[in-house]
Amino acid sequence: MGVVTVTAETAVPCDVDLSATLQESPRITKLLQDARDLVPGMSGRAQILDSEGRFPAIDFDLLRDIGALSSFIPQRFGGLGLGVDPGGASELFPLLRLIGQGNLAVGRIFEGHANAIKLIHTFGSEAQIERASADLRAGHLFAIWNAETKDGIRILDDNKLSGSKTFCSGAGHVTRALITAKDSCGTRMLLIPLEPGERVGSTGVGMHGMRATHTASMQFDGVVVSTHDFIGTIDDYTREPTFSAGAWRTSAVTLGGLDALLAEMQQQLRARNRHEDPHQLARMGNVLIARETARLWIERAARMEESIGSSPATITGYVNLARVAVESAALEIIRLVQRSLGLSAFLQTNPVERLMRDLAIYLRQPATDEALTEAAAWFLERDFPEDDS
Ligand SMILES: Cc1cc2nc3c(=O)[nH]c(=O)nc-3n(C[C@H](O)[C@H](O)[C@H](O)COP(=O)(O)OP(=O)(O)OC[C@H]3O[C@@H](n4cnc5c(N)ncnc54)[C@H](O)[C@@H]3O)c2cc1C
Numbered sequence: 001m002g003v004v005t006v007t008a009e010t011a012v013p014c015d016v017d018l019s020a021t022l023q024e025s026p027r028i029t030k031l032l033q034d035a036r037d038l039v040p041g042m043s044g045r046a047q048i049l050d051s052e053g054r055f056p057a058i059d060f061d062l063l064r065d066i067g068a069l070s071s072f073i074p075q076r077f078g079g080l081g082l083g084v085d086p087g088g089a090s091e092l093f094p095l096l097r098l099i100g101q102g103n104l105a106v107g108r109i110f111e112g113h114a115n116a117i118k119l120i121h122t123f124g125s126e127a128q129i130e131r132a133s134a135d136l137r138a139g140h141l142f143a144i145w146n147a148e149t150k151d152g153i154r155i156l157d158d159n160k161l162s163g164s165k166t167f168c169s170g171a172g173h174v175t176r177a178l179i180t181a182k183d184s185c186g187t188r189m190l191l192i193p194l195e196p197g198e199r200v201g202s203t204g205v206g207m208h209g210m211r212a213t214h215t216a217s218m219q220f221d222g223v224v225v226s227t228h229d230f231i232g233t234i235d236d237y238t239r240e241p242t243f244s245a246g247a248w249r250t251s252a253v254t255l256g257g258l259d260a261l262l263a264e265m266q267q268q269l270r271a272r273n274r275h276e277d278p279h280q281l282a283r284m285g286n287v288l289i290a291r292e293t294a295r296l297w298i299e300r301a302a303r304m305e306e307s308i309g310s311s312p313a314t315i316t317g318y319v320n321l322a323r324v325a326v327e328s329a330a331l332e333i334i335r336l337v338q339r340s341l342g343l344s345a346f347l348q349t350n351p352v353e354r355l356m357r358d359l360a361i362y363l364r365q366p367a368t369d370e371a372l373t374e375a376a377a378w379f380l381e382r383d384f385p386e387d388d389s
Helices: 019-022 025-052 059-063 090-100 106-121 126-137 246-273 280-303 312-346 351-362 370-383
Strands: 142-145 164-168 177-180 187-193 214-218
Touching: 019 164, 025 059, 025 090, 025 106, 025 351, 059 106, 090 106, 090 246, 090 280, 106 142, 106 177, 106 187, 106 246, 106 351, 126 142, 126 187, 142 164, 246 280, 246 351, 280 312, 312 351, 312 370
Parallel strands: 142 177
Antiparallel strands: 164 214, 177 187
16 A cells, blocks of 8 residues: 655644545545534534433434444445544544534544544454454444442452443443453453443433433443453553543544534624624634644644654653643633623523533543643653654
8 A cells, every 4th residue: 555645734744654544535525424414413402412411312323324333444344444544543533523513422422432442453353353343333332431439340360340430421322341450460451242221330420511421330240251352461451652642532522512612602692793892803713713723733633643653652742732732722712702602601591501511521531630741751851852743
């Protein structure tokens, strides 16, 4: 396969082989168009799903129908290779953004699905990737559940599991869960098949936002695992750069939420005839700058994830900076939207109220201080800090 020349528009110092993706571009273009068509309906359903804390089943049926869930099947198994094949990260970016624009809760679950498949593709055996591809074709929803409290999952000597996971998005609806579990050697990844509704612990944890993610604890006591359930080897889950680099996907979904917020801000300012006021104009200008800043960071972070010319430390450092930059941009946009729309932005009848709640929750990603300071340390330790490629 030849290496495609990087155009001025996509000029980023990386040497990603995009040829495989380009061969499939008509199918990807169709998928993106179909996803774009789903956005208004998704946005329209978001309010009621949030107020009832209901899993977005219709949205996932529709995403399944257009082939979004199975788009992660590698090209060698007949799929689109989104997020897994060379060049697939950049192709996944607009899809994540569109779904985030439709409903951040759907985006959060969909990103978990993408993350799980990426981990299986990176660390699993060829047979496991093939089996996961068959599961994707059959319509299964995947998730990665890592968060846990003190009773985190242990693998006992008889290959039985004990313990639970917390903050499991899509609980009761995910039918292929990639979970982390500890044995005496370290942390392992296990792919567990689930029946709908099975093993769901406490729901309704009173979440401020992201209520439609159907996030709950999951009990795994007594599950017996076999060797082919293990994905990768000891501590692969936290292996860099995979562990940090995938954070761009969460940021891409966040960007979709910011798109939705901007659209509401624009439309509501116009509806109240406040859009020509110089203060409102200045705020809108700063909101646009912040959103574009976020987009530029994410676009490059997606390319960095699969840049074969960059060291793991460079990829990790860059994507960590990107995630902090996106968080800062989003918090600034929320502040400006609140100033622009005033109290009306806080009414439960206003979509902006839900969007801001969902964003506030979604921006709480693990160990943000560490992401920033480790990236700063990476920069300070380099011999040629002016070379940021
Ligand atoms: C709706 C929702 C759905 C979720 N779905 C999933 C899921 O499907 N799968 C999954 O695995 N997880 C899921 N999670 C959990 C999520 O991935 C993170 O665990 C969670 O968002 C972490 O946020 P936090 O702000 O509490 O992080 P923390 O890392 O606890 O950060 C809080 C603050 O403490 C600081 N800090 C962190 N570590 C230390 C330390 N050691 N010492 C001092 N300060 C520290 C941070 O920098 C930050 O300032 C979900 C969460 C939510 C809200």
